[in-house]
Amino acid sequence: MIKGINHTPEYTTLNSFSSNKNSKNGYLSYRYHKMRENERKESIRALTGALVGTAIPVFYFAKKQQKNFLRMEYGLKEIVGVSLGAILGGVAGGMIKADRFDKKQKINEGIFQFMNAAIPTAIVFALTKLTEKIKPLNNTYGKIGAIFTGLLAGMFGAAKLSNLICDPHDKVPDRKLTIKDSIANIDDAIGALAMTDIPAFKKLPVAPILPPIYVLCGYRAGESN
Numbered sequence: 001m002i003k004g005i006n007h008t009p010e011y012t013t014l015n016s017f018s019s020n021k022n023s024k025n026g027y028l029s030y031r032y033h034k035m036r037e038n039e040r041k042e043s044i045r046a047l048t049g050a051l052v053g054t055a056i057p058v059f060y061f062a063k064k065q066q067k068n069f070l071r072m073e074y075g076l077k078e079i080v081g082v083s084l085g086a087i088l089g090g091v092a093g094g095m096i097k098a099d100r101f102d103k104k105q106k107i108n109e110g111i112f113q114f115m116n117a118a119i120p121t122a123i124v125f126a127l128t129k130l131t132e133k134i135k136p137l138n139n140t141y142g143k144i145g146a147i148f149t150g151l152l153a154g155m156f157g158a159a160k161l162s163n164l165i166c167d168p169h170d171k172v173p174d175r176k177l178t179i180k181d182s183i184a185n186i187d188d189a190i191g192a193l194a195m196t197d198i199p200a201f202k203k204l205p206v207a208p209i210l211p212p213i214y215v216l217c218g219y220r221a222g223e224s225n
Contacts, residue, residue: 038223046094046222050215053089057081058211074206076125082211083117086218094222102225109224112162113217119161120154140198151189 038046061078062069072078091110095103127146131137137146163174190209193201 038225042094042098043219043223045096046090047215047219049093049222050086050090050218053092053218054082054086054211054215056089057085070207072207074210076121079121079210080118083214083217084114086211086214087114087117087221088218090215090218090220090222092222094224098225105224106221108162108166110218110221111165112159113221115158115162116155117214117217119158120151123154123157124150126150143198147189147193 057078058069058072061081062072065072067073074082087110091106094106098106124147127150128143131142131146134142136142159174167174190204190206193204
């Protein structure tokens, strides 16, 4: 138990804390999904877990493609695999020595982060494939439209699904998307553009960019309390 915090069921939600004040005033803001400051060792464990969880699938896919990990190609399975590894690692690291309440919060945040990374990518992948089968849309503008439509629909769909999974009986306020959460969707945009056959986008340096973003997602999930 953490002194000074009421560990009652109504608090076991993705909305860990709703104060608008920042930590300098004695509170932590809602967007950080914390009810208290993490100890340094907790943060180190979450970061270490996220790094290891990211590295394992990155090196696996790089070896499978027989490429340097900084030059490997990212498709749907690579994006989903690396994001899942990063978030599982961050949550696992963050859960070491955590109490039951904190573990629940980390799992919830992990679900949200993974959904926010995977669902938009999957929808974009499906829509871009669909444009290839519809002649009027099988062009640069059609593919770009499909990408941004998929990203937008996926972001809000991911939030809805996450809330449904973590709070199926709707006992607590829904977790809302924040600007910081949307960082996870930057990788979706980069990865989605690179997955198209548009020459200018296929040259995007995806491999060095995506892993650090996933490490951040995993770290955030592991730090959540």
